[in-house]
Amino acid sequence: MTHPHHTTLLTDEELTRNFAEIAPPLTADAALLEANTCLFCYDAPCTAACPTLIDVPAFIKKIATGNLRGSARVILEANPFGHSCARACPVEVLCEGACVLNQRDEQPIKIALLQRHATDYVLEHRVRLFQAGPSNGKRVAVVGAGPSGLSCARDLARWGYAVTVFEAQHQPGGLNTFGIAEYKLTPAVALAEVQDILDLGVELRTGVTIGRDISFDALLQDHDAVFVGVGLGLTKRLGIPGESLVGVVDALAFIAHLKSHPYRETQVGRRVVVIGAGNTAIDAVTQAKRLGAVEATIVYRRGEAEMPCFDYEHTLALRDGCAFRFHCTPKRILGVTHVEGLEVATADGIEVLACDMVITALGQAARDEFQLPSHPHVFAGGDYANGGAEIVNAAAEGKQAAAAIHRKLSDAHG
Amino acid sequence: MADLRTSFAGIESPNPFWLASGPPTNTYGQVARAFDAGWGGAVWKTIGEPIINVFSRYGSVDLGATRMMGFNNIELITDRPIADNLKEIAEVKRNYPKHAVIASLMVESKRETWHAMVQRTVDTGADGIELNFGCPHGMSERGMGSAVGQVPDYTCQIVEWVKEVATIPVIVKLTPNVTDITYIARAAVKGGADALSLINTINSIVGVDLDSFAPYPAVAGKSSHGGYCGPAVKPIALHLVSAVAGDPAVRIPISGIGGISTWRDAAEFVALGAGTLQVCTAVMHYGFRIIEDLTDGLSTWMDEAGHRTLDAVRGRALPNVVKWEDLDLNYHLVADIDQAACIGCELCWVACEDGAHQAIRKLGRGDEGRGTGGPVVEIIEEACVGCNLCSQVCPVRGCITMRQVSNDFAPVTWKGYAAGTGKLAPRSEHFHTATWDRI
Numbered sequence: 001m002t003h004p005h006h007t008t009l010l011t012d013e014e015l016t017r018n019f020a021e022i023a024p025p026l027t028a029d030a031a032l033l034e035a036n037t038c039l040f041c042y043d044a045p046c047t048a049a050c051p052t053l054i055d056v057p058a059f060i061k062k063i064a065t066g067n068l069r070g071s072a073r074v075i076l077e078a079n080p081f082g083h084s085c086a087r088a089c090p091v092e093v094l095c096e097g098a099c100v101l102n103q104r105d106e107q108p109i110k111i112a113l114l115q116r117h118a119t120d121y122v123l124e125h126r127v128r129l130f131q132a133g134p135s136n137g138k139r140v141a142v143v144g145a146g147p148s149g150l151s152c153a154r155d156l157a158r159w160g161y162a163v164t165v166f167e168a169q170h171q172p173g174g175l176n177t178f179g180i181a182e183y184k185l186t187p188a189v190a191l192a193e194v195q196d197i198l199d200l201g202v203e204l205r206t207g208v209t210i211g212r213d214i215s216f217d218a219l220l221q222d223h224d225a226v227f228v229g230v231g232l233g234l235t236k237r238l239g240i241p242g243e244s245l246v247g248v249v250d251a252l253a254f255i256a257h258l259k260s261h262p263y264r265e266t267q268v269g270r271r272v273v274v275i276g277a278g279n280t281a282i283d284a285v286t287q288a289k290r291l292g293a294v295e296a297t298i299v300y301r302r303g304e305a306e307m308p309c310f311d312y313e314h315t316l317a318l319r320d321g322c323a324f325r326f327h328c329t330p331k332r333i334l335g336v337t338h339v340e341g342l343e344v345a346t347a348d349g350i351e352v353l354a355c356d357m358v359i360t361a362l363g364q365a366a367r368d369e370f371q372l373p374s375h376p377h378v379f380a381g382g383d384y385a386n387g388g389a390e391i392v393n394a395a396a397e398g399k400q401a402a403a404a405i406h407r408k409l410s411d412a413h414g
Numbered sequence: 415m416a417d418l419r420t421s422f423a424g425i426e427s428p429n430p431f432w433l434a435s436g437p438p439t440n441t442y443g444q445v446a447r448a449f450d451a452g453w454g455g456a457v458w459k460t461i462g463e464p465i466i467n468v469f470s471r472y473g474s475v476d477l478g479a480t481r482m483m484g485f486n487n488i489e490l491i492t493d494r495p496i497a498d499n500l501k502e503i504a505e506v507k508r509n510y511p512k513h514a515v516i517a518s519l520m521v522e523s524k525r526e527t528w529h530a531m532v533q534r535t536v537d538t539g540a541d542g543i544e545l546n547f548g549c550p551h552g553m554s555e556r557g558m559g560s561a562v563g564q565v566p567d568y569t570c571q572i573v574e575w576v577k578e579v580a581t582i583p584v585i586v587k588l589t590p591n592v593t594d595i596t597y598i599a600r601a602a603v604k605g606g607a608d609a610l611s612l613i614n615t616i617n618s619i620v621g622v623d624l625d626s627f628a629p630y631p632a633v634a635g636k637s638s639h640g641g642y643c644g645p646a647v648k649p650i651a652l653h654l655v656s657a658v659a660g661d662p663a664v665r666i667p668i669s670g671i672g673g674i675s676t677w678r679d680a681a682e683f684v685a686l687g688a689g690t691l692q693v694c695t696a697v698m699h700y701g702f703r704i705i706e707d708l709t710d711g712l713s714t715w716m717d718e719a720g721h722r723t724l725d726a727v728r729g730r731a732l733p734n735v736v737k738w739e740d741l742d743l744n745y746h747l748v749a750d751i752d753q754a755a756c757i758g759c760e761l762c763w764v765a766c767e768d769g770a771h772q773a774i775r776k777l778g779r780g781d782e783g784r785g786t787g788g789p790v791v792e793i794i795e796e797a798c799v800g801c802n803l804c805s806q807v808c809p810v811r812g813c814i815t816m817r818q819v820s821n822d823f824a825p826v827t828w829k830g831y832a833a834g835t836g837k838l839a840p841r842s843e844h845f846h847t848a849t850w851d852r853i
Contacts, residue, residue: 036478039809042760043776064478103757104810 006247006267006357008292015263018290022183022316023087023113031117035064038109041100046111049098051396052079056095060114071118073129080154081147081395083123083193084176086116087185089392090279090310123192132200133160138409141166141223143210146174147391148229148382150197151398152405157200159406164223165202168209172198174231175383176391178256181283183290187259211370220375225405228372229382229398232364238275242333243360251276251284251361258287269357271295273342275330276361277307284359286320297323299330299344299353325353333358364388379405416716417723418709420454422689423583423609423667425541427514429454430724431680431708434671434692435518435544435587438702440492442502446509451702452709455514456506457611457692460491460546461499461535462520462558472698473620473630473640484646485695486620488631488638490552491520496534504538514690516585520546520558523568528575542582545572545607547598548589548614550641560589560614566601573605583608585669590654591617599658603666610658611669611692613651615641644695648673652686656735659687675704677711684724685731739832742825744839747800747816749773749793755813758790762804762814773797773842774804799842 008015026034038060046056055074062071075082091097091112099108122129138161142149145167153163171177176190198204210216210230220226235250237243247269258266268291274284277300289296298317300307303326307314317324327347334341334352342353364383372380381397383389418429432455433439433448440459448456467489475484492499500517507515517535521527535543546553547563554561562568569586576584586602588595590613599610617639621630629637651672658664670688674680675696683691696704721727751762766774773794793804805814826836 033479036480039759039761041758042764045758100757100759 006269008264008266008268010264010292012264015291019182019263019287021087021186025120026110026113026117028117031063031114034110034114035060038064039100045098045100046095046109049094050078051094051390051392052085052399053396054078054082054095054115056111059118060109060111063114063118068118068121069127069129072122072127075115075119076122076129079392079395080151080197080399081176081193081391082115083119083189084147084180084185085392085395086112086119087189088176088180088390090312090390092312093310094392123189128196128199130154130158130196130200132157135162136160138162138224139164139222140405141219141226143219143226143228144174144230144382144384145169145172145194145204145206146229146231146382147176147394148384148398148401149174149227150194150202151395152227152229152379152381152402153202153398154197154200155399155402156405157197157202159402161406161409163202165204166208166210166214166219167204167206168230170206172204172206175252178259179252179280181255181287182259183286209369216370216373220373220378224409225377225379227398227401227405228378228380229384229394229401230367230369231383232388233367234365235360236362236365238330238333238360238362240330240332242335242339245333245335245339246337247335247339247357248333249357249359251280251359252364254284254359255280255287258291263291266291267357268293269339269355271297271355272357272359273297273299273353273355274359274361275299275342276363277302277309277324278361278363279309279313280363281359281361282309282313282317284361285322286317288357288359289320289322293357295323295355296321297325297353297355299325299328299342301327301329303327377405377408416713416721418454418713420690420724422514422669423542423585425455425514425516425583426512427454427690428512429709430684430688430690431455431705432457432514432516432669432690432692433697434694435460435516435546436694436698437489438694438697440494442505445502445506445515448697448702448705449506449510449513452705453513453702455516455541455690457516457518457544458499458503458540460518460520460549461496462491462531462553463522464493464495465490465552467493468633470631470633473637475620475644475646482644482695482699484618484620484642485644485698486615486618486631486640486642488551488633488640491546491549496531500534500538503535503540507539507541514541516540516542516544518544518546518587520549520553523557523562523572525575528572529579532576532579536579536581540582542585542608543576543580544585544587544611545576546587546614547572547602548587548612550589550591550615550617551639560591563587563589563598563614564592566597569598570601570605573602573607577606585609585611587614587671588612588654588658589614590650590672595654596657596661596664599661600663603664607666609667609669609689610664611671612658613647613654613672615643616647616650618642643673644699645673645675648675648679652682655683655688656686656732659729660732660735675699677708677715680708680712681715681727682731684727685729686735687729687732689728739829740827743828743831744821744823744826746819746821746839747802748795748798748819749800749802749804750815750817751789751791751793751804752813752815753789753792755810756790757810757813759809760791761807761809763791765803765807770801770803771797771799771842773799797842 040057059071059074095111096108142165173190272288272293329345332343379401382394420430435457445456471489473486477483517540549559553559586607628635667689669690670683671692808814821839823839830836
């Protein structure tokens with residue numbers, strides 16, 4: 001149900017500006033300067049900090065020598081989602097946070113932007129870096145076309161497996177396609193990255209839910225191994241009165257709608273409250289603000305130090321003019337048919353926050369379409385297995401699973 | 415305030431910084447602006463029978479993101495009429511009487527031609543003449559430039575002709591493209607030269623376009639070897655200046671040229687015996703304004719170090735340039751790492767392990783995960799040969815320093831040791847750390 005007053009008041013120009021990427025690419029000259037600033041550490045801490053162990057000094061050195069294709073190969077070999085990680089990785093707690101220049105009280109090397117410089121090159125020039133291996137006659141099913149599943153599929157295809165990816169949604173990419181703030185990663189980039197993997201001969205079947213359309217047992221019967229990377233389910237419910245009022249929106253649904261429609265078709269309140277303080281909550285609150293909310297406030301039951309979002313994300317929201325209310329527990333959403341306010345408990349007692357939209361971002365619940373059998377040829381990774389982490393973790397786990405499947409299926413006794 | 419005034423072979427200038435003969439000294443307007451900016455002198459772009467230049471003349475060697483670390487050119491001498499150049503020299507001299515104005519000359523190797531050219535130059539009121547015996551490209555194919563400067567007899571002969579009519583000091587500019595520059599220097603002295611200037615540019619091809627396979631700088635897909643200069647050539651120039659300045663058979667003033675970009679470079683040339691300093695590439699890169707820090711930096715350093723005049727600095731490093739056989743074999747250095755300053759890049763480790771003497775131990779961050787907080791590398795003192803490499807690759811200035819280890823042995827040179835006198839202190843042992851650890 002739509003809200004009568006929730007159409008943005010911003011102009012198209014304002015919306016375009018608000019959703020433009022926050023970290024524009026480096027120019028060729030800037031990339032050269034930055035690449036040449038890298039010290040090329042031996043046994044580099046940036047590499048050790050990357051879940052996919054990208055050889056960062058190696059790819060930066062290749063940028064410095066003008067070998068962009070080779071640079072992208074180093075990145076994408078280690079991380080099939082090198083394009084999206086360059087845009088959406090929390091690098092301040094990973095590679096850039098580990099850069100030795102921090103020890104010298106200097107800014108770390110802009111590793112993410114350099115990674116983007118190299119990977120953009122192969123994206124723009126449609127360079128094919130990898131080929132499918134000669135067929136080994138073995139079939140693997142991948143459930144879920146997100147970063148973990150497709151990373152697994154990419155390596156298996158290179159090693160000669162026939163891989164079929166089953167995706168419940170109608171588009172591949174998982175959260176990469178519709179779940180990441182628009183100013184960080186656009187669906188176009190996410191889908192192009194997926195296409196590179198599908199181009200290796202990986203079969204994609206969208207709109208198929210395993211456990212409903214095809215049973216897990218049938219899948220296992222038809223394939224030599226199954227990898228499950230279905231991610232997490234819907235956002236957890238608040239469990240408070242008023243949750244079904246018009247104007248209560250799931251954060252991921254809000255972001256997905258925004259990313260799959262012209263900006264002004266996504267409903268946004270004038271005064272928006274986001275419940276939760278994880279990275280998705282930040283994506284929701286900043287995008288609500290950028291979409292035209294006059295006030296956009298994070299409501300969190302614990303304190304600033306306990307917020308699960310990264311410092312970088314917190315800063316981003318503050319810079320966007322978003323407000324934060326800590327030690328503030330939602331009790332009831334007020335309203336007759338539409339959201340009119342949020343009643344919260346604070347240290348000073350009960351308080352009503354005036355608002356006309358509540359976005360819930362309490363984290364996602366686990367999926368329950370099927371029971372994962374304990375079977376030597378069934379593997380799992382990504383958010384589904386780790387409970388929710390970064391793209392780079394999903395990519396790493398997908399690759400590790402591919403290697404494990406390869407070992408298992410190459411073993412005569414497997 | 416240090417006194418930078420310079421008297422060089424009788425030529426006075428307010429400071430030792432002269433523009434070298436080249437594109438920056440091609441016209442009155444350039445030289446006048448340079449003097450206004452603070453340059454002490456200028457050697458006019460070489461004058462001779464006008465030539466025709468090609469389009470595309472300069473090639474550059476970039477180092478990382480740094481542009482023009484090395485530079486070369488296939489430009490010839492001036493393409494302007496002799497009369498125009500001489501008229502402008504006279505005009506500059508009239509308007510800037512206290513500045514040094516030197517005419518660089520290059521004409522065909524005939525006595526009468528040189529006589530006429532020198533006479534016309536003297537008539538302009540120029541302070542001196544520089545004979546361009548060094549230009550390695552183009553003109554040398556026509557029997558001039560380095561074609562003269564590579565043959566001692568030719569050098570001597572032409573200097574003699576010039577000196578027959580010159581009433582102003584004659585500086586001979588030497589080419590580095592020879593096996594032993596002192597032979598040419600001595601020939602110039604023999605011919606009567608009042609001073610020498612060096613180095614001219616070095617034969618070079620700076621690179622090749624990998625799409626067209628045309629060397630740089632490309633002229634319709636082809637190129638020619640050109641004269642190399644810029645910061646990259648400074649070490650070669652310093653060596654050749656010291657070789658000539660240290661030659662007891664020379665003993666005439668030397669104008670130092672070759673990659674001078676900063677006051678530090680300049681001070682080093684002076685310490686190795688240079689009287690004046692000529693600069694070209696740095697001006698072609700940044701303009702005449704660089705003179706401000708050349709003079710300011712030099713005089714600040716002189717003030718702080720207590721050198722009141724350039725004469726107090728000149729040649730001070732020369733006695734320390736000795737033969738290898740005269741170095742002390744018992745002087746013992748080891749590297750020290752300031753662990754508090756170390757940022758853990760491990761560049762010293764890989765440099766020592768792969769590129770030098772396996773005298774640094776890696777303490778295993780790579781194996782044990784990051785963030786242990788302890789030292790990442792340490793010097794194996796008994797294996798360290800004190801080569802300096804680790805301190806040179808270290809990106810944190812002052813983090814790795816070289817420390818002298820005293821011993822009870824008297825200094826001994828190779829010359830002495832080979833002659834059976836003197837005792838060697840125990841040497842560093844040669845370790846193969848990585849290999850041993852893995853056995």
